[in-house]
Amino acid sequence: MIEFSISALALAAALTAANAQAQEAHILTPQYPDHFKVEITSTSSTEQTSKAGQVTTHTRMVFDEDVRKTDQGYKATYTGVSADTDGQGPDGKPSPQAGMQKRMLGVLTTIGPAEVSLDKDMMPLSIDNIEALKPRIKQALTSSGDAKDDAMGVQLYDAFISSLTPETAAGFLKQARQAGAEAVYNRPLRLHTPVPMSGAPVALMGATMHMTGTVTLDDWKEGQSATVTTILAPTDSDLHTFMTTFVHNMMAKMATGDDAKATAVINHMVEYMRMAMTATCHSTTDLTNFVVSSSKCDTTSTFTMDLAKAMPPELLKQSPQLANMPPISMSQVNHSVSEVRLIP
Numbered sequence: 001m002i003e004f005s006i007s008a009l010a011l012a013a014a015l016t017a018a019n020a021q022a023q024e025a026h027i028l029t030p031q032y033p034d035h036f037k038v039e040i041t042s043t044s045s046t047e048q049t050s051k052a053g054q055v056t057t058h059t060r061m062v063f064d065e066d067v068r069k070t071d072q073g074y075k076a077t078y079t080g081v082s083a084d085t086d087g088q089g090p091d092g093k094p095s096p097q098a099g100m101q102k103r104m105l106g107v108l109t110t111i112g113p114a115e116v117s118l119d120k121d122m123m124p125l126s127i128d129n130i131e132a133l134k135p136r137i138k139q140a141l142t143s144s145g146d147a148k149d150d151a152m153g154v155q156l157y158d159a160f161i162s163s164l165t166p167e168t169a170a171g172f173l174k175q176a177r178q179a180g181a182e183a184v185y186n187r188p189l190r191l192h193t194p195v196p197m198s199g200a201p202v203a204l205m206g207a208t209m210h211m212t213g214t215v216t217l218d219d220w221k222e223g224q225s226a227t228v229t230t231i232l233a234p235t236d237s238d239l240h241t242f243m244t245t246f247v248h249n250m251m252a253k254m255a256t257g258d259d260a261k262a263t264a265v266i267n268h269m270v271e272y273m274r275m276a277m278t279a280t281c282h283s284t285t286d287l288t289n290f291v292v293s294s295s296k297c298d299t300t301s302t303f304t305m306d307l308a309k310a311m312p313p314e315l316l317k318q319s320p321q322l323a324n325m326p327p328i329s330m331s332q333v334n335h336s337v338s339e340v341r342l343i344p
Helices: 002-023 096-110 130-141 147-161 171-184 236-254 257-272 313-318 320-324
Strands: 035-050 053-069 074-088 114-118 124-127 202-204 207-209 213-221 225-232 273-286 293-305 328-342
Touching: 053 096, 074 096, 096 130, 124 130, 124 171, 130 147, 147 236, 171 202, 171 225, 207 236, 236 257, 236 273, 257 273, 313 320
Parallel strands: none
Antiparallel strands: 035 053, 035 328, 053 074, 074 114, 114 124, 202 207, 213 225, 225 273, 273 293, 293 328
């Protein structure tokens, strides 16, 4: 009986200690060296499945980042080292999607280093040499040798690049970093306890999407490392509103006079588009040097559209057979890995 009591007390003490450890709050408060250089390697594999079959795409990008502290914050030089894409369509041949993506990624490695000003929290404020980069970007977008592709390159440049200022050019970089930082940094996190995501909505092309999801601290090695899982799961209605607004605004920005009819059709169709998405990321940060990290993310998304209902009424009057078009659906699974390591 005495031995049983002692064992029970020991077990109770162990459980109490474990529970206290699980409930202890930890705060990731980033600190950065005055000067550092890192290599960022990102790879991803995507499988897109529809009635037409499966399209696979693989990408790999490598960037160097040289950062030095200043009186106002930090100055960084981003240099594209390499970027490559390959993919296959349902027929086993190279997919057009991979070809276009390879061309777009190639722009990042041919335009030269980007000079970026950051604040004390490493938030990008401006791409200081954007005016020097603009002609290089235009050249990269319009030198494929294919007249149709080059014309599209001109449209892309005129719509999205030509009017950029140093501050607006840094906008997407800032939002991407801010979204991750606000979700994880400087907030109490308890082991194995999911908490709601926080932070301002992500805005792109005038469309906003709320940071709906959870953050969980999976592992904490004091003074060594922290591992966090983030799950981004926007509501279907929020995602629909975001995508509808994004497509509307993008079409308005890129459309020319000849595209007016097609733009009206697309704008009507996207109202009947439905999407769902979930992104789960496991990220480990080096607590001795916050610039060193690794992450693995898995994103699943689905897309459906009832084409018969999506067709504008005037188009159905002209072509009644379109009312018999079957619904379309597509699913996509993406796995990506990112590694940030110090280099001499």
